[in-house]
Amino acid sequence: MSRATLAPILDHLRGEPSRTWSIIITIYGDAIVPRGGSVWLGTLLAFFRALGLSDGLVRTAMSRLASDGWLERIKVGRNSFYRLADKGRETFRQASEQIYALHSPPWRGHFDMVLFDGNGDREATKAAMEAAGFGIAAPGLWLAPAGTVLPELASGALRFDAGGDLSTDRALAARSWSLDATAEAYRRFLAAFEPLATALDGGVRLSDLDALVARILLIHEYRRVVLRDPVLPAEILPEDWPGAAARSLCAAIYHHVLPGSERWLDENASNESGEPLPRSSEIESRFKT
Structure with a gap:
């Protein structure tokens, strides 16, 4: 059996x-x-x-x-x-x-966004940011739920908060990660x-x-x-x-x-x-x- x-x-x-x-x-x-x-x-x-x-x-x-x-x-x-x-x-x-x-993880109501100037090693940046849990919202623009630990190579990048109502946040998450495939x-x-x-x-x-x-x-x-x-x-x-x-x-x-x-x-x-x-x-x- x-x-x-x-x-x-x-x-x-x-x-x-x-x-x-x-x-x-x-x-x-x-x-x-x-x-x-x-x-x-x-x-x-x-x-x-x-x-x-x-x-x-x-x-x-x-x-x-x-x-x-x-x-x-x-x-x-x-x-x-x-x-x-x-x-x-x-x-x-x-x-x-x-x-x-x-x-x-808990939801703190907003995302951390990170913007690179485009002058660094793109492949190294992509690997490090994805390993840290960041998704790509737009070319050069990365985001993750607030509180996500940044990789060391992002220390000189521009950082800011972003968020909206819950439906907007869900749409942004769906755009930034391959959630359908997962x-x-x-x-x-x-x-x-x-x-x-x-x-x-x-x-x-x-x-x-x-x-x-x-x-x-x-x-x-x-x-x-x-x-x-x-x-x-x-x-x-x-x-x-x-x-x-x-x-x-x-x-x-x-x-x-x-x-x-x-x-x-x-x-x-x-x-x-x-x-x-x-x-x-x-x-x-x-x-x-």
Whole structure:
């Protein structure tokens, strides 16, 4: 029964085999880093076999990630162990708050606007402003809800407040961020995982390995959407915004499959010392704050 429950999600995954490397980063950030960060390759191969992915495909992806500086390889005898390198750790650390504890910030009634003179490095400016959460209202004109922290390169730019009535603020937000595309991505996430939530609520039980599969694919798909979400105050989002529903669904499924997935890791995940990877209390607090 558990395989049938996961089949639609696994079919979607098999349609995009090039994403294996991204799922590797997800399982490290979500499950391995909290347990110390280093794990035997055999553990990962067993997990990916449950996804229907071959050992060769996974080994190739692991080697590529190591070559690109995302993973570090440790050899002990004939066994290989991998840990997330500093580059990968920092990337997932920055993303974790938005993934696991996302709440809309308060609306202070206006936007902060930033106007550049156009003489700087446009690509560097665009990358820094988007990373800080700013949207583009017009060429060279950036805005974000009041209180958003400015990147260092904006220290010399012209800054001012802007705002109107709520409908005007909503229209300005819709113009400055790709909200339609983000909303559609949330709806696809809901459509993909609502059947799993219904099955679990109805008493379907997953094996411990399938619980881990469900957990990792859940976070993998959710983070692809949520990390593109500008995380705006609820007051200036469209009235039918699906982000809150997606977060609630993700949280419910995550805590349902967490016990079984952690049991599988207890019994199957080991580090280069041959010891089981210890549990972390950090996991239990996810989606609760």
